[in-house]
Amino acid sequence: MKTSIFKKESLIMIIGLLLISFTGYAQDNKLSKEEKKAAKRDKDYYNFQVVDSMIQNKSFVLEADYLENQYGIKRPVQSLLNFIELDSNNVVLQTGSNLGQGFNDVGGVTAEGDIQGLKVSKNVKNLTFFLRFTVMTNIGIYDVAMTIYSNKYARAEITGLSRGKLVYDGRILNLWESRAYKGRNTI
Numbered sequence: 001m002k003t004s005i006f007k008k009e010s011l012i013m014i015i016g017l018l019l020i021s022f023t024g025y026a027q028d029n030k031l032s033k034e035e036k037k038a039a040k041r042d043k044d045y046y047n048f049q050v051v052d053s054m055i056q057n058k059s060f061v062l063e064a065d066y067l068e069n070q071y072g073i074k075r076p077v078q079s080l081l082n083f084i085e086l087d088s089n090n091v092v093l094q095t096g097s098n099l100g101q102g103f104n105d106v107g108g109v110t111a112e113g114d115i116q117g118l119k120v121s122k123n124v125k126n127l128t129f130f131l132r133f134t135v136m137t138n139i140g141i142y143d144v145a146m147t148i149y150s151n152k153y154a155r156a157e158i159t160g161l162s163r164g165k166l167v168y169d170g171r172i173l174n175l176w177e178s179r180a181y182k183g184r185n186t187i
Helices: 002-029 033-057
Strands: 059-069 074-076 083-087 090-095 109-123 128-137 140-149 153-159 165-173
Touching (some): 090 140
Antiparallel strands (some): 059 074, 059 165, 128 140, 140 153, 153 165
């Protein structure tokens, strides 16, 4: 009888110790608000440095998830066909859709040219970049103003010599990460 009481007490004691260790382990895994903020700040700063190197190398693609016209009407688009690509001194501006052939065989327009007058402003406090440049293409001259955030979200506004503008909203990727498909240059 003493052995059965001893076994019951031992079993209860082992279960209790296990519960205490599980509870202590669960509490150790939870991060405080300050630790979560610090981790997010470190991640944002790391992304800021990655974006900085892409800008310095002039080697990135803004793949648009949305296009917005001068009236503020925003439409979802395929990022595969709607992008702005910077590769060294070459810039490609493209719109496209699956609905028609278009001038570039992907349902839109493709303009390619050399970058002119690139100006880069870096805001370390807000972890953002602002780029402004001009592209001289075979179909026109375009001014591009681009804001890039540390979470790799970007917004670029394109204006030409005529009225109107086109805004690309999307994300920034390295050239090797991008899935963008360049259509035929518009004549």
